[in-house]
Amino acid sequence: MQWTIDQVVALAPDPAAARAGRDQADVRRWSALGRAEAAAWGECRGSAAQPYRTCLDTAEPAFGCSCPSRKLPCKHALGLFLILAGQPGTIAEAAPPHWVAEWLAKRAERARKSAGPAAPAPAPADPAAAAEEQARRARRRQGRVAAGVEELALWLADLVRNGLADLPGRPRQFWSQPAARMVDAQAPGLARLVGELAEVPHSGPAWPDRLLTRVGRLHLALEGYRRIETLPAPLRAELATVVGFTESREAVSARGERVAGRWLVLGRSIRQEERLRAQRTWLLEAATGRPAMVLDHAAQQQPLDPSLVPGTAMDAELAFYPAALPLRAVVVERGEALALADRFPAEPTAAAALRGYAAALAANPWLELAPLAVRGVLPCREDAAWSLADAEGARLPLANETGGLVLLAVSGGRPIDVFGEWDGLALTPLGAWADVAFSTIEAGP
Amino acid sequence: MTWEATVRAALAGTARQPPAGESDPERAVLAAAAALAVRRLAGWTPPRGPVPAAEACPPEELRAVSPAAAWRLEALLDGDRPELLPEWLELAAAGRQVVPPRLLPRLLVHAERHAPLRGAVLDVIGRRGRWLAGQVSAWAFAALGDLDQAFETGTRPARAAALRELRRQDPAAALRRLAEGWPAESGEDRAALIGCLQVGLGPGDEAFLEAAGADARKEVRQTALTLLARLPDSRLVGRMRARAAAMVGYRRGLLGGKLHVAPPRRCDPELVAGGVEPKPAPGVGERAWWLSQVLGMAPPGAWPVEAIEAAAATDWTATLLRGWAAGAARFQDARWAEALALFWSRTPEKARSELAFSPELLLSALDPPDRDAVLLRVLARSPADGAHLAARCDHRWGADVTRAVLQALPRLARPHADLAAAAARQVGLRGDPSLRAEADALAARTPDAPALDRAFAAAADTLHWRATMAEELAP
DSSP states (O other), X not given: OOOOHHHHHTTSSSHHHHHHHHHHOOGGGEEEEEEETTEEEEEEOXXXXXXXXXXXXXXXXXXXXXXXXXXXXXXXXXXXXXXXXXXGGGSOBOOOOHHHHHHHHHHHHHHHHHHSOOOOOOOOSSHHHHHHHHHHHHHHHHHHHHHHHHHHHHHHHHHHHHOSTTGGGOOTHHHHHHHHHHHHTTOHHHHHHHHGXXXXXXXXXXXXXXXXXXXXXXXXXXHHHHTGGGSOHHHHHHHHHHHTOOOOHHHHHHXXXXXXXXEEEEEEEEEEEXXXXXXXXXXXXXXXXXXXXXXXXXXXXXXXXXXXXXXXXXXXXXXXXXXXXXXXXXXXXXXXXXXXXXXXXXXXXXXXHHHHHHHHHHHOTTOOOEEEEEEEEEEEEETTEEEEEOTTOBEEEBSOHHHHHHHHHHHTTSOEEEEEEEOSSOEEEEEEEETTEEEEOOOOO | OOHHHHHXXXXXXXXXXXXXXXXXXHHHXXXXXXXXHHHHHHHOOOOBOOOOOOOOOOOOSSEEOOHHHHHHXXXXXXXXXXXXXXXXXXXXXXXXXXXXXXXXXXXXXHHHHOGGGHHHHHTTSHHHHXXXXXXXXXXXXXXXXXXXXXXXXXXXXXXXXXHHHHHHHOHHHHHHHHXXXXXXXXXXXXXXXXXXXXXXXXXXXXXXXXXXXXXXXXHHHHHHHHHHTTOTTSHHHHHHHHHHHHHEEEEOOTTSOEEEEOOOSSOOHHHHHTTOOSSOOTTSOHHHHHHHHHHHTSOXXXXXXXXXXXXXXXXXXXXXXXXXXXXXXXXXXXXXHHHHHHHHHHSOXXXXXXXXXXXXXXXXXXXXXHHHHHHXXXXXXXXXXXXXXXXXXXXXXXXXXXXXXXXXXXXXXXXXXXXXXXXXXXXXXXXXXXXXXXXXXXXXXXXXXXXHHHHHHHHHHHHHHHHHHHHHTOO
């Protein structure tokens, strides 16, 4: 597809990278520019003696660069992509030089490997011993997690015994200590749920309601885990995820439920976690409206996966993680990025969208953020509170003012379709279809 | 247990208020919280209200800027080279292009915080932006949906903005609107509104301004007289020209001309009515103070520019120069401005502080083409003086001035490194981007002082940046 500047900018891992990339989007800095089919390349003068060799594949997109930056895409790749999108006339068709051809061949090789049957793992010397070792390790972890669950249950009981009223005055360690204990107990999911409680007492009026909602969710996880053997398999998988057991991407790709279709990339949100950034990319299947969420974690300075760009679509096959409410998925196979040319599937009213949320919650009572797409709503402000009003007059509260103002601006006072994350209380808008085009809504504070 | 009761019990703590009849009170509260929290989330029904009857925005008439230009605007608003935002706005307006809707809130927030940009912002937000501004009270400055209504019932800043816009459309009709309600306006409103007449100022405003020159409120009087003094054919200027001619006479002679100077002996009622401030500034004699003000309200074209040299031979040098400089600025007299700037340049640096006028202020009053002409003359006389003035001129330079400054820079580098760096910076910000190749050549020349090399490279970068910006916004 013809990439637009906006879509290229959306690839930048952070605003600083976008700025740095723009500075590189200057033809003067480049030599040996060329392109062929979906590939483009060039050599960029940098601080090193040798120019950096940068190439990109716009189909997926993917990037390669000889610079030492760990950002993906790096500023050179971003700059090259920006020149391609903004001044395509300055890059002429050419035969790829050898280093580009090598890079493309390597990518093709990798794609062939991942699409084909997984190469059989090297057979262990003693299969029986290896299996026993694995089972022993699994038993050891289960023992630790079970002990951790009991410990956290005691902590929760203490919390309720002493009362929530004085929590706003507690030091940070009050929350980080039990979280660290859960990390030790190899239950990172529980660790996150406990750690995130710390901010709630400082989150404004009605914080006790929000805190108790989370405490209740945590209690439900602990109670459920104590008798996880008695639960049906899908719920067992869901709960294991909540506690922190995760399947590997490879296992999901190999065994997860596969869904092929035209997947629309509608929004992306990034959350800071302890030492990590978590990027959620939301997709909807065009024909069925089925949602999917691709989760990517990266350490603070490491790149997040840039290949799913909000406002694009692709023909792809996704594999879903096992769950009571299958939502998280990995992209197994995909075609090139397409422009998002049509309205996305959405519920006709706020009530219908909320019924969908209730059904999702019934399947997965630990659901924290649900995708929500609703058609024909008007952004409106009443007493400084922003909401989306549907044709029946129902109001869906918006999580922040910035989103409200941007939605109002793109709506021009006419109903629009909105996609966002619903946390049970408010919607964080991530994308909108207004007039005849899709707009990405930045999830600002 | 209800949710509310559960929250109350949890807040108080079961140690203090154990729920009745529970053997494990903590577990009972937690279990209730778990079940009720999910039920509460799942069963939440949205509040309802009337379907909002917001008036939809009429369709946009102008086209949106290109995606590349929109992205550059985002970078500018993010704080990347914010000093170039005014140029972006100007180029977009010149090409009759508007900002895409999703960026309007950010641009309006920026304009809310940077009042001087508001006029330029108004030109690029289109119908959608004005419509949006009408929904947010902090953006009233941009909500000029119905100008008449905004002028009648708006807040004071909104009324002033509406009046300026009405003046742009039809100065005479706008003046009639203002005059109709004038006697009933409060003093503060009169002070806020009269300055709007500078938009589309013309001879038709004279009678109104003369009346306002006798207003009960001092700010109104001052603004009215300042505006009147800008009308070269107004009765006020005619009176001042006559008074000035009587005070300063020039006679040609064989060895240059001679000035006869007769400053006023008292600040008579006619002078006061004309806007002369009777009380002198500290350290200035009364008669000199009055004389320079009268000269400043008369077009300097009444005297030949040779009078500047002759002024040096009088006892009133500083007074005369200050007055003529003010007059040249007020009446935008390019010939006088040029003569004064060259006189300043010929004056040895140590003696310049005694000239009592600033050539920068003088230049800033001229139209850009006239400014360029004066700058070129000064650059030709003294590259250092020319660069000094150019570095303080924040209009966009023409190609000739840009080239002349670029040529002057290498020669300045050694003796005046600071000046060269400042001028280089201004080349980047104000120079003509079509000369970026010349700037590249300057940046690539043999290295000099590192700080200076950086300044030259930055100037070349900025010129390229601006060239790309202009391409992206090309109509």
